[in-house]
Amino acid sequence: MKVAVAEVFPEARHRLCLWHIMKKIPQKLGGYGEYKVIKKTLKTLVYESVQIRDFEDGWSKMIKNYSLEQNEWLCSLFDDRKRWVPVYVKEIFWAGMSTTQRSESMNAFFDGYVNSKTSLRQFVEQYGNALKSKMEKENKADFDSLNSSYKFLTQFIIERQFHESYTNAIFKLFQDELKGMLYCNFSMFKTDGTLSTFHVTDIFQGKLGRRRVLYTVSYNEANCDIQCSCHLFEFRGIVCRHMMKILIDKDVKEIPSRYILSRWRKDIKHRHYYVTNCYDDFKSGEQVKKFDQLSGNFYEAAHIAKSQEKYEYLMECINMVKEQLTDESNWGVHYVTKSTRNLLSPVKVSEGKEDNTMQDQRDSSLSNMPLNKVNSSSVDMQTTTSINGTISFDGNSLMGNYSFSLNH
Ligand SMILES: [Zn+2]
Numbered sequence: 563m564k565v566a567v568a569e570v571f572p573e574a575r576h577r578l579c580l581w582h583i584m585k586k587i588p589q590k591l592g593g594y595g596e597y598k599v600i601k602k603t604l605k606t607l608v609y610e611s612v613q614i615r616d617f618e619d620g621w622s623k624m625i626k627n628y629s630l631e632q633n634e635w636l637c638s639l640f641d642d643r644k645r646w647v648p649v650y651v652k653e654i655f656w657a658g659m660s661t662t663q664r665s666e667s668m669n670a671f672f673d674g675y676v677n678s679k680t681s682l683r684q685f686v687e688q689y690g691n692a693l694k695s696k697m698e699k700e701n702k703a704d705f706d707s708l709n710s711s712y713k714f715l716t717q718f719i720i721e722r723q724f725h726e727s728y729t730n731a732i733f734k735l736f737q738d739e740l741k742g743m744l745y746c747n748f749s750m751f752k753t754d755g756t757l758s759t760f761h762v763t764d765i766f767q768g769k770l771g772r773r774r775v776l777y778t779v780s781y782n783e784a785n786c787d788i789q790c791s792c793h794l795f796e797f798r799g800i801v802c803r804h805m806m807k808i809l810i811d812k813d814v815k816e817i818p819s820r821y822i823l824s825r826w827r828k829d830i831k832h833r834h835y836y837v838t839n840c841y842d843d844f845k846s847g848e849q850v851k852k853f854d855q856l857s858g859n860f861y862e863a864a865h866i867a868k869s870q871e872k873y874e875y876l877m878e879c880i881n882m883v884k885e886q887l888t889d890e891s892n893w894g895v896h897y898v899t900k901s902t903r904n905l906l907s908p909v910k911v912s913e914g915k916e917d918n919t920m921q922d923q924r925d926s927s928l929s930n931m932p933l934n935k936v937n938s939s940s941v942d943m944q945t946t947t948s949i950n951g952t953i954s955f956d957g958n959s960l961m962g963n964y965s966f967s968l969n970h
Pocket residue numbers: 777790791792793794802803804805
């Protein structure tokens with residue numbers, strides 16, 4: 563399976579289920595005289611190692627102390643350690659799926675809907691039912707999140723910012739991080755221009771009791787980039803207490819939106835809403851079709867934009883379109899035009915090499931826009947990266963049907 567996954571999904575990170583591995587401990591190690599101590603040591607290593615070095619050194623000691631060199635199960639687990647031990651997988655986003663509970667996996671999604679006797683035909687129907695139930699639960703959670711309030715723990719504006727965006731469940735996890743800040747202390751380790759590195763100590767309550775753990779947080783004042791060696795943000799998408807400690811000390815009033823993942827936002831519908839199932843009526847089917855067309859075009863453009871320059875250019879265009887689409891107050895007044903609006907390549911604009919037809923098209927479409935928008939678009943075009951090509955937006959109706967193409 564490992565080989566097949568690597569071949570079919572080369573970009574995917576394949577992980578083994580920690581819950582199933584730990585469940586096998588009694589069966590695989592139960593025969594050893596010192597089973598209880600081995601089990602405790604193994605669990606501590608797996609769940610409490612902060613650094614890779616801690617895990618590897620501790621593992622070697624455990625194997626040596628309890629003469630486990632010949633245990634094939636442990637040997638193969640060590641060979642595969644990068645696929646299951648939390649300390650190796652925490653640098654990658656898993657949406658919190660990790661770790662100890664089977665219920666966090668896909669099993670929970672299908673629980674009550676399919677079993678070992680479900681036929682393929684029944685599976686397709688039940689998949690629709692499971693999806694519908696998930697949507698209903700999510701709608702309820704979003705409704706609750708939008709219509710109930712949480713008590714704030716602090717006066718920090720950041721807490722209010724997260725409350726406005728997060729669903730209740732995620733906001734509660736964030737508040738746990740805020741509470742955890744009480745146990746953290748920090749000191750400046752080094753500074754280099756706008757980049758500062760801090761040492762943050764935290765108190766960790768593990769099986770072996772309380773102990774102090776040291777994390778490293780790097781913070782770039784210029785762009786508010788922040789990273790912590792605990793990797794909670796990379797792993798779960800939640801800003802950790804160590805990062806919060808520094809952000810608050812630095813008097814950051816508002817955290818950049820990149821630190822609020824869209825998957826945790828209560829005001830965003832997720833992609834599975836666009837998956838067709840047997841409950842879709844004609845209208846929602848149309849929506850799905852539109853979504854598929856848009857996704858296909860974006861996917862194509864993303865594949866073309868392989869170089870750094872093309873990537874940056876495409877990102878800038880997408881961000882500009884997103885901004886326009888979400889600007890409800892100006893929508894339909896400034897942005898919807900009957901004619902196609904061509905944005906010329908920054909190279910062409912700066913070098914003045916565009917042909918007259920394109921220049922005319924741009925002039926006529928831009929003339930429909932207010933002066934401030936025209937100016938900002940012009941500035942954007944001249945400061946974006948140098949790609950030859952055009953991007954066109956065809957706004958035929960208020961609801962969309964936009965074609966998005968990148969020509970070379
Ligand atoms: Zn952290």
